[in-house]
Amino acid sequence: MRKEKNKQAKESFMQGVFAMMFSQVLIKLIGLVYKLYLTNREGFGDEGNAIYSSGFYIYSLLLTLSSVGIPNAISKLVSERIAIGDNKGANRIFKIAFATFGLLGFIGTCILFFGAHYIANFIIQIPEAELTLVALSPSVFFVSLICVIRGYFNGNGTLKVTANSQTLEQIFKTVFTVILVEIVAIVTGINTTVMAAGANFATTIATIGSFIYLFVFYKNNRTLNVNATGVITKKESILKVIKNILQVSIPISLSAILSSINKNIDSTTVVRGLKNFMNEGAAKIQYGILSGKVDTLTSLPLSFNIAFATALVPALSYARAKNDMTTANKRVSFSILVTILIGLPCTAGMFLFAEAILKLLFPAQSAGAFLLQISSLAIIFTVLAQTINGALQGLGKVMVPAIAFTVGVIAKFIINVTLVPIPQIGVNGAAIGNIVCNLIACVIGFYVLKKNMDISFKLSKYVIKPVIATAIMSICSYAIYLLLLKIISLKIAAIIAILLAIVIYALAIISLKIFTKEEIYMIPYGQKIYKILVKIGIYKAENIA
Numbered sequence: 104m105r106k107e108k109n110k111q112a113k114e115s116f117m118q119g120v121f122a123m124m125f126s127q128v129l130i131k132l133i134g135l136v137y138k139l140y141l142t143n144r145e146g147f148g149d150e151g152n153a154i155y156s157s158g159f160y161i162y163s164l165l166l167t168l169s170s171v172g173i174p175n176a177i178s179k180l181v182s183e184r185i186a187i188g189d190n191k192g193a194n195r196i197f198k199i200a201f202a203t204f205g206l207l208g209f210i211g212t213c214i215l216f217f218g219a220h221y222i223a224n225f226i227i228q229i230p231e232a233e234l235t236l237v238a239l240s241p242s243v244f245f246v247s248l249i250c251v252i253r254g255y256f257n258g259n260g261t262l263k264v265t266a267n268s269q270t271l272e273q274i275f276k277t278v279f280t281v282i283l284v285e286i287v288a289i290v291t292g293i294n295t296t297v298m299a300a301g302a303n304f305a306t307t308i309a310t311i312g313s314f315i316y317l318f319v320f321y322k323n324n325r326t327l328n329v330n331a332t333g334v335i336t337k338k339e340s341i342l343k344v345i346k347n348i349l350q351v352s353i354p355i356s357l358s359a360i361l362s363s364i365n366k367n368i369d370s371t372t373v374v375r376g377l378k379n380f381m382n383e384g385a386a387k388i389q390y391g392i393l394s395g396k397v398d399t400l401t402s403l404p405l406s407f408n409i410a411f412a413t414a415l416v417p418a419l420s421y422a423r424a425k426n427d428m429t430t431a432n433k434r435v436s437f438s439i440l441v442t443i444l445i446g447l448p449c450t451a452g453m454f455l456f457a458e459a460i461l462k463l464l465f466p467a468q469s470a471g472a473f474l475l476q477i478s479s480l481a482i483i484f485t486v487l488a489q490t491i492n493g494a495l496q497g498l499g500k501v502m503v504p505a506i507a508f509t510v511g512v513i514a515k516f517i518i519n520v521t522l523v524p525i526p527q528i529g530v531n532g533a534a535i536g537n538i539v540c541n542l543i544a545c546v547i548g549f550y551v552l553k554k555n556m557d558i559s560f561k562l563s564k565y566v567i568k569p570v571i572a573t574a575i576m577s578i579c580s581y582a583i584y585l586l587l588l589k590i591i592s593l594k595i596a597a598i599i600a601i602l603l604a605i606v607i608y609a610l611a612i613i614s615l616k617i618f619t620k621e622e623i624y625m626i627p628y629g630q631k632i633y634k635i636l637v638k639i640g641i642y643k644a645e646n647i648a
Contacts, residue, residue, distance in 0.1 A: 134273055136277050150388055161222055163366070175351075176254065177258060183420050193255075199344045208247025222236060373533050374387060376524040396468070404446060407449075439490055442490040443569050447572075451576070456584070478537065514543055
């Protein structure tokens with residue numbers, strides 16, 4: 104019976120991970136559509152991206168202050184209540200959080216709306232960003248509420264609801280971005296500043312749509328845990344519940360705040376630094392390349408990986424409440440292994456095919472290949488830090504990611520202000536700073552995780568074999584790309600080479616037997632996959648239970 108329960112828990116964990124992973128990949132692909140549209144749109148381009156991104160990063164920072172730590176904090180507290188059977192207590196946490204963070208979100212909206220002029224003109228020194236900040240301001244309120252609802256459903260183990268709402272939000276954002284930018288372009292005669300504001304206002308519309316979907320879903324499913332049988336625990340006061348939420352959400356938010364500050368370091372230092380040896384217009388274009396194209400591309404791997412970071416928080420909190428550290432150890436080790444297997448090929452692929460990717464996706468604005476190559480080196484550390492932070496938060500070590508990121512962000516700031524003003528380095532200094540920042544956060548987080556969990560990370564399994572698989576993929580795919588260039592166009596050659604790289608990498612992972620039988624079983628349809636691998640001779644038949 105216990106074995107069956109563990110099996111169900113494993114399947115539930117991985118089903119949630121894969122639902123979230125599929126959603127995040129879809130979101131990034133849909134998001135890439137509007138990024139491609141904006142970057143290649145006449146009158147927008149790299150300059151429009153600079154205005155759009157500078158305003159959006161400030162908005163993201165303010166949003167982080169009011170809401171970003173909420174989903175993981177709520178999911179952690181709710182999952183702990185459900186683990187001990189206190190289902191009504193879980194629902195009460197949600198209601199109190201909804202009112203509290205709705206108020207904080209409203210305050211954030213007011214700050215962004217009324218402070219837009221000062222922020223644009225004196226903080227980021229891009230006056231054109233003022234209108235984008237005003238357009239984004241209502242989103243702070245709605246996202247604060249959205250985060251509470253998503254956290255509640257995550258804590259209940261229903262990550263699919265969060266995944267669906269995020270997908271819906273991105274579809275709205277993409278559709279309305281194109282519609283509003285085209286309308287603005289016609290009405291204003293291609294005014295880049297107003298077009299950027301229109302693109303950001305699409306975000307506000309999308310968040311409102313996502314909120315309506317989630318709230319209606321909650322209203323229709325509000326008895327999810329309320330009427331379930333369970334233990335009766337002492338009812339805590341509203342202030343006590345708020346205190347408990349803040350004790351978890353503030354440290355988690357600090358990590359997200361520092362991540363947002365990491366981006367705002369670029370928005371406040373890159374243009375300033377570049378103006379030491381080039382005019383303001385050229386400096387904005389360089390920043391637009393970094394924020395509009397390079398950051399967009401290097402963040403794509405995070406969409407594959409964020410599912411683990413999201414799922415680990417409630418999963419480990421639940422396991423700790425049940426005192427089941429064996430399950431916790433297995434989930435963390437598996438998540439880190441998959442993260443490595445995601446991060447390494449993305450790093451290598453982005454580095455090798457940087458120029459081809461930019462020409463393929465941004466034919467009208469393809470500059471920035473060398474900057475993309477440098478930035479790609481941060482991918483593996485970024486995704487690892489993401490998963491490790493999720494594990495640490497689930498274990499209750501919520502301050503560790505914040506401390507690690509603080510050290511990393513300080514290092515990045517020093518590197519930015521030192522290297523960016525140097526003509527021979529320029530905007531590449533910001534990419535170097537990002538590598539160092541995420542490397543530091545990754546190393547500190549991993550060190551603490553190892554001290555607090557009984558996990559054995561074998562060098563051959565977690566480093567040597569993944570590196571070999573990545574090397575095989577890189578050599579084969581790039582050789583194919585060079586051969587194809589002699590007979591077909593760059594764009595077609597790049598598409599074929601990248602698709603073949605995925606196939607080659609998958610075959611290399613299978614051939615090297617990186618996954619154990621138990622790990623394969625954790626994957627949806629894992630038993631069927633394992634039997635197929637046995638039939639083709641990769642694994643031995645006697646290993647099947």
